[in-house]
Amino acid sequence: xxQKPDSYQEMFLNHLSLDCxxxxxxxxxxKVLLLRMKKTREWALPGGFVKKDESFEVAAxxxxxxxxxxxxxxxxxxxxxSEPLRAKWNPAVRDLxxxxxxxxxxxxxxxxxxxGFYALVDxxxxxxxxxxFSDLCSWxxxxxxxxxxxxxxxxxxxxxxxxxxxxxYQPIGYNLLPDKFTMPELQKLYETILGKELDRRNFQRxxxxxxxxxxxxxRKTGGAHKSPFLYEFNLENYEKxxxxxxxxxx
Amino acid sequence: xxQKPDSYQEMFLNHLSLDCxxxxxxxxxxKVLLLRMKKTREWALPGGFVKKDESFEVAAxxxxxxxxxxxxxxxxxxxxxSEPLRAKWNPAVRDLxxxxxxxxxxxxxxxxxxxGFYALVDxxxxxxxxxxFSDLCSWxxxxxxxxxxxxxxxxxxxxxxxxxxxxxYQPIGYNLLPDKFTMPELQKLYETILGKELDRRNFQRxxxxxxxxxxxxxRKTGGAHKSPFLYEFNLENYEKxxxxxxxxxx
DNA sequence: TATCATTGCGTCATATCGACACAATAATAA
DNA sequence: TTATTATTGTGTCGATATGACGCAATGATA
Numbered sequence: 001x002x003q004k005p006d007s008y009q010e011m012f013l014n015h016l017s018l019d020c021x022x023x024x025x026x027x028x029x030x031k032v033l034l035l036r037m038k039k040t041r042e043w044a045l046p047g048g049f050v051k052k053d054e055s056f057e058v059a060a061x062x063x064x065x066x067x068x069x070x071x072x073x074x075x076x077x078x079x080x081x082s083e084p085l086r087a088k089w090n091p092a093v094r095d096l097x098x099x100x101x102x103x104x105x106x107x108x109x110x111x112x113x114x115x116g117f118y119a120l121v122d123x124x125x126x127x128x129x130x131x132x133f134s135d136l137c138s139w140x141x142x143x144x145x146x147x148x149x150x151x152x153x154x155x156x157x158x159x160x161x162x163x164x165x166x167x168x169y170q171p172i173g174y175n176l177l178p179d180k181f182t183m184p185e186l187q188k189l190y191e192t193i194l195g196k197e198l199d200r201r202n203f204q205r206x207x208x209x210x211x212x213x214x215x216x217x218x219r220k221t222g223g224a225h226k227s228p229f230l231y232e233f234n235l236e237n238y239e240k241x242x243x244x245x246x247x248x249x250x
Numbered sequence: 251x252x253q254k255p256d257s258y259q260e261m262f263l264n265h266l267s268l269d270c271x272x273x274x275x276x277x278x279x280x281k282v283l284l285l286r287m288k289k290t291r292e293w294a295l296p297g298g299f300v301k302k303d304e305s306f307e308v309a310a311x312x313x314x315x316x317x318x319x320x321x322x323x324x325x326x327x328x329x330x331x332s333e334p335l336r337a338k339w340n341p342a343v344r345d346l347x348x349x350x351x352x353x354x355x356x357x358x359x360x361x362x363x364x365x366g367f368y369a370l371v372d373x374x375x376x377x378x379x380x381x382x383f384s385d386l387c388s389w390x391x392x393x394x395x396x397x398x399x400x401x402x403x404x405x406x407x408x409x410x411x412x413x414x415x416x417x418x419y420q421p422i423g424y425n426l427l428p429d430k431f432t433m434p435e436l437q438k439l440y441e442t443i444l445g446k447e448l449d450r451r452n453f454q455r456x457x458x459x460x461x462x463x464x465x466x467x468x469r470k471t472g473g474a475h476k477s478p479f480l481y482e483f484n485l486e487n488y489e490k491x492x493x494x495x496x497x498x499x500x
Numbered sequence: 501t502a503t504c505a506t507t508g509c510g511t512c513a514t515a516t517c518g519a520c521a522c523a524a525t526a527a528t529a530a
Numbered sequence: 531t532t533a534t535t536a537t538t539g540t541g542t543c544g545a546t547a548t549g550a551c552g553c554a555a556t557g558a559t560a
Contacts, residue, residue, distance in 0.1 A: 014264050016363070056332040056363070080327055080365050082306040113266065113306070115330050168495060169418055184507080201509080202549060209547090225506040226556035245418060434538080451540080452518060459516090475537040476525035503560070509553090516547070523540085530533070 008107045012049035017114040018060050019047040019081075019152065021159035022068065024123035025176045029141040030192045031123065032156065033067060035134035037149060044134070044149035045156065047114070060117045067137060068126040074175035075119050078162045079155075082113040087150040118159040120175035167193055169245040171212050174233045182220050182228040183207075210246055212238045258357045262299035267364040268310050269297040269331075269402065271409035272318065274373035275426045279391040280442045281373065282406065283317060285384035287399060294384070294399035295406065297364070310367045317387060318376040324425035325369050328412045329405075332363045337400040368409040370425035417443055419495040421462050424483045432470050432478040433457075460496055462488045 022033035034043045048063035050056060057075065064073050128137040142160070147153065166172065172193070173186055187203045207213065214234045219227040272283035284293045298313035300306060307325065314323050378387040392410070397403065416422070422443070423436055437453045457463065464484045469477040 013361075013363075015266070050332070052361075053334050055334060056330055077330055080306055080330060082300070084303050084305060111263075111302075113263075113300075165419070165495065168497070169415070182507095199549070199551090200507085201551085204508085206548085221557090223506090224558045225504080226508080226558095228507060245415065247418070432538095449518070449520090450538085451520085454539085456517085471526090473537090474527045475535080476527095476539080478538060501560100504558100505556105507554105507556075509555100511552075512550090514548080514550100517545085519543090519545100521540105521542075523538105525536105525538075527536095528534080530531100 008049065008104050012051055014107075015111055015113050016050050017047055017112045018050065018056055018063065019045045019114050019116055019155050020060060020064060020067075020075075021045060021116065021118040021156050022064065022126075023118065023120050023159075023163065023176065024126060024139055025189055025192065026123040026139065028188050028192065031139040031141050032145065033126070033128060034138065034140050034145070034148070035067075035130060036136040036138075037133055038135045040149070042149040043140070043146055043152075045152045046131070046137070048131075056115050056117075060115075060119075064119055064121075066131065067129055068121060069129065070121055070126055073119050073121055075117050077115055077117050079116045079158055080113065081116060081151065081155060083151075084111060087112055087114070114155075116155050116159060118163060120172070122176065122178060124178065163193060169247065171210065171233075171238050171241045171246060174235075174238055180216065180218070180230045180232050182230060184228060186231070210237075210241060212241055258299065258354050262301055264357075265361055265363050266300050267297055267362045268300065268306055268313065269295045269364050269366055269405050270310060270314060270317075270325075271295060271366065271368040271406050272314065272376075273368065273370050273409075273413065273426065274376060274389060275439055275442065276373040276389065278438050278442065281389040281391050282395065283376070283378060284388065284390050284395070284398070285317075285380060286386035286388075287383055288385050290399070292399040293390075293396055293402075295402045296381070296387070298381075306365050306367075310365075310369075314369055314371075316381065317379055318371060319379065320371055320376055323369050323371055325367050327365055327367050329366045329408055330363065331366060331401065331405060333401075334361060337362055337364070364405075366405050366409060368413060370422070372426065372428060374428065413443060414445075419497065421460065421483075421488050421491045421496060424485075424488055430466065430468070430480045430482050432480060434478060436481070460487075460491060462491055 020033075024031045024033065033046055035046055036043055046063060046067045048059060048066075050059040054062070056077065060075055060077075061071070061073065064075070065071055123139070128139065130137040145153075145156065148156065163172075167190070173181075173189055176189060177185065183204055184200075186207065187198060187200065190203070191197055212234050213231045216230040216232060218230045220230055221227050270283075274281045274283065283296055285296055286293055296313060296317045298309060298316075300309040304312070306327065310325055310327075311321070311323065314325070315321055373389070378389065380387040395403075395406065398406065413422075417440065423431075423439055426439060427435060433454055434450070436457065437448060437450065440453070441447055462484055463481045466480045466482060468480045470480055471477050
């Protein structure tokens with residue numbers, strides 16, 4: 001979808017949008033996917049609108065398929081942003097959409113209520129792709145996120161807060177790590193999300209006690225130092241833990 | 251608001267609605283507030299629409315003020331329900347609204363996306379009040395909830411699931427109990443929400459360890475048997491626990 | 501072959517948890 | 531007035547979990 005759709009008015013539901021906070025993990029850092037707007041050069045969260053016969057979930061999947069090339073992404077709505085003044089499109093932004101038809105101009109000018117989703121994706125599999133309004137789509141680590149468009153910074157922060165809370169009672173990692181991974185890699189993921197360090201040995205004991213991991217016979221070779229064992233997620237138990245919670249916090 | 255508004259089309263945002271699952275606690279039972287629709291006599295969740303200059307939170311507060319007489323209610327959005335076919339108003343329901351203007355008929359006939367809120371209120375303070383579409387508003391305990399209108403049963407179940415999850419890492423009770431309460435009362439609340447019994451002595455040890463309670467010098471008199479101490483919530487710590495979580499689950 | 505950061509596996513004192521005992525109390529019945 | 535009985539306040543005890551740390555094995559690099 002690098003083309004402007006025929007008519008927003010005809011295609012999409014009024015006043016509704018969605019914004020996605022897409023998390024990836026790379027180089028021991030938590031990253032988010034951002035777009036750079038063509039004209040204002042502001043950075044923004046990937047987002048989109050809801051077609052007249054779509055659910056929000058389907059719309060978000062569609063948007064993320066376009067931005068990352070990935071289907072079947074872990075997606076979760078975390079909040080509706082509906083403050084009447086949350087997002088006054090300034091003239092520059094409105095200009096940027098490159099729309100001439102009066103109906104579309106009007107459409108972009110209306111009040112938008114946005115549903116926030118966060119997504120967890122395998123960094124190495126995603127292929128960031130800009131949309132019609134942006135000229136760049138790329139990963140940014142959390143500390144290099146500049147001021148974002150509209151209220152997108154608030155949306156990002158709320159997503160991060162939600163993710164950290166979920167970490168206390170839900171398993172995580174399946175969607176962020178490759179199929180096979182080492183214990184230090186998993187630990188680094190937790191440390192990155194939580195923003196603090198954990199004891200290596202206690203982390204292992206605890207995460208293993210949840211029964212969501214299968215220890216493989218293979219080890220990861222190639223790196224320096226002692227080669228660590230590889231693990232994979234035990235999907236059956238992982239799903240169960242997603243439903244029922246892990247019980248206990250870090 | 252027992253009057254039909256002048257024109258839905260003019261007053262409210264298109265395709266958007268909200269539904270509230272209002273929990274109260276009485277007679278050692280968890281109750282929800284339901285409306286009985288005038289014509290179909292189906293039961294439904296209290297709900298409403300969003301005015302053109304309102305946020306969802308403000309709209310939900312307004313609706314609950316109308317249904318319960320209470321302001322400053324504990325309210326939390328828990329999910330957006332946006333399946334395209336989630337709520338086909340059947341002819342009888344559409345009939346029931348008692349609307350003649352063509353524009354309004356059209357308005358009610360459109361696809362609605364609803365934001366689900368749950369609310370926790372002090373049962374003894376609420377004054378259930380029906381709206382324009384209903385002839386009865388009353389509390390129902392969870393096991394006597396009949397089939398509900400549209401997808402309201404799904405909404406209710408999701409709210410309950412969310413509430414149970416929150417119980418694992420957030421304090422609860424301030425909004426559901428009177429200012430002063432006994433330990434057995436608080437325990438009963440937990441047991442009711444969780445749907446299982448807890449050990450009296452372990453419950454007390456645990457809940458006290460969170461530091462969200464002030465033990466008062468008074469005891470509750472009047473009942474039979476040994477008179478229990480009264481407690482109140484320590485609001486400062488309660489708020490803190492709401493933000494940071496309690497750490498640990500039941 | 502030595503070095504050294506990293507990994508696997510373990511120990512130990514302490515805190516917490518679940519199950520239960522027992523005395524104190526307050527209305528009610530005898 | 532006294533005994534009864536259900537309920538409440540408080541404490542114990544063993545099992546389990548947690549946090550802090552030790553030490554040997556490993557594998558690329560010097």
